[in-house]
Amino acid sequence: MLPLVDSVFYWSDLFGTAVFAFSGILVAGRLRMDGFGVIVLAAVTAIGGGTIRDLIIGAEQVFWVADTLYLWVILGTAMLGLYIVRLPRRLPWYMLPLADAFGLAVFTVIGADKALSHGTSGMVAVVMGVITGVAGGMIRDVLAREVPMVLQREIYATACILGGILYTGTLALGLPTLLATALGMLGTFILRVAAIRWHLSLPVFSLTR
Template identity: 55%
Template sequence: MAGWIYYLDLAGVVVFALSGVVLACRSSMDPFGMLVLAAATGIGGGTLRDLLLGVRPVFWINEPSYLWVILATVSLSLVGFRHIHRLSRGLLPVLDAFGLALFTVIGAHKALLLGHPNIVAVLMGLLTGVAGGMVRDILARRVPMVLRQEIYATASIAGGCTYAFLMLWASHPLAITLAITVTLTIRLSAIHWHLALPVFAWVTIPVAPRKQDRACEELRPDTTAQPRRQKARVRIIAPGKRTKHR
């Protein structure tokens, strides 16, 4: 791996590990819990990627510096514990977007380097970018962010497709730069303008009785008649809107 890609990978590990520390603090975990969540977020996606690609041993066994970076991140977070909540509100989502972009490109790059087709490269980029966060959220007993309305995995897929396509004819540095730019643009736009994907959900819509039905009900002597059954339909709920029952 080229030297500058290696350092970009380490930078992404620091950012993701820091997000694991923040979630551990919100979940009232002890220092060991912080270390576990930081490691799961920082190297979880890359570990799963290497296992699926058949790379033995996984990257952090050959390069223990990843483990030292995670340990240093957690140690510094313990020292500056009182300042972590400031990062979580403003700076951390932006840094997380940079980590997502870096990990997406690195995952796709490794798959192409091993001779796999473009679609596999896009999938490995997605896995490297989001799998660690999924493991982190599951350990903290939360629904993973990638499975909710957040435009997160979509940005990773777009960046991975950009990288795989540009590698067919463009130079390697240009492909990496444009892929990172695409991922960052989509993710940061979603953060700034609160963009989200639509949600599919079952919505029960009560149906008003027709005039003939109301007339028949007035003629019935039994006032304990069962109400009409409500129809359940599938609707797409736009982000930020609530369904009104009529």
Template identity: 60%
Template sequence: MSGVVYWLDMTGVIVFALSGVVLACRSRMDPFGMLVLAAVTGIGGGTLRDLVLGIRPVFWVSDPTYLWVILATVGVALLGFHYIHRLSRRFLPVADAFGLALFVVIGTHKALLLGTSAVVAVVMGIMTGVAGGMLRDVLARRVPMVLREEIYATAAMVGGIVYAGLYTLGAPLYATIAISLGATLGLRLAAIRWRLALPQFAWVKVAPKVEQGDSALSTPKKAKERVRMIRRQRRR
């Protein structure tokens, strides 16, 4: 792994670990709970990725620096607990968006270096970016961000496709990283700001048409079920 990618990975671990600390504070967890959420968020996605790709040992076992970085992040957060506690509710999704963008690049890049196909590399990028946050939210008894209305996994997929495509075309590494980061981060932040969401499909009952000549005593027609595309109202 090149130096720039390694430091991007470390930055992603710090950002995601900090988001875990913030959520632990909001959930009124003790310092051990903060450490667990920080670790799960920071290295959970990459661990799952390495296990799926058959990499042994996983990255944080071969390089314990990741663990020390998580410990340092939690330690600094404890020292500045009052500042962490005052962070607005907007901080968590924004920090999560930065971590998502960074980890999509890392996961896709690592899979491509192992010689996987572009499709597999994109899946690994999504897994690296999404899995840690999902585990964090589940442990905190929250609905994972990936399952909410706003675009989340789609942003990761777009960033992964951009990275895999540019990498396959032989684009410079720095340009590939910057464009992929911008695609994922820009789409995710736009989704947070304007509540962008994909359309949803659901079974809805369609009332039968009342034709002229039907008497009031005739057998009522049953409502039919149809699959319709629906959009939820924006929350204000």
């Protein structure tokens, strides 16, 4: 990509990291965790998915080992978050879901992009986009002793799948990376926001009658 685009992407990634970390903090707050627990839930939510992705595709180095700024963003978010979270609500309710959908879009495209750059097939790239987007939240929910939200409710991972397919497919057609990135992110973001707005969800599969 162009240097400017790369740079915008990097900062978007850090922003997504902060948003995901914040969602870990909210779960920690419901569970009466101490300061260490807050940081752990923030960290696994924010970098858990990317870590699993980097291990599976065999990246030379896990991204946050190579670039410590991610850890500082999480630490900063955890400290700031402890205060923000108690403020009388000033932000409109839709700010957090919108920020989260944006983070999801960034993580999805980064995950698929990194997989492709390690020579994986398109299908594996889509899977890596999904893992980057949702695996951290799944570990957070397991640590909080909940069935991962993403397996049961709402269109969340499905938005990653759509975004990953759009990104990978656009590249496979030989179209420019910038277009693929835009389509991948927009696809993820719009489907996720639409799911929140109109309460879309996949049909539930149940074997109990």
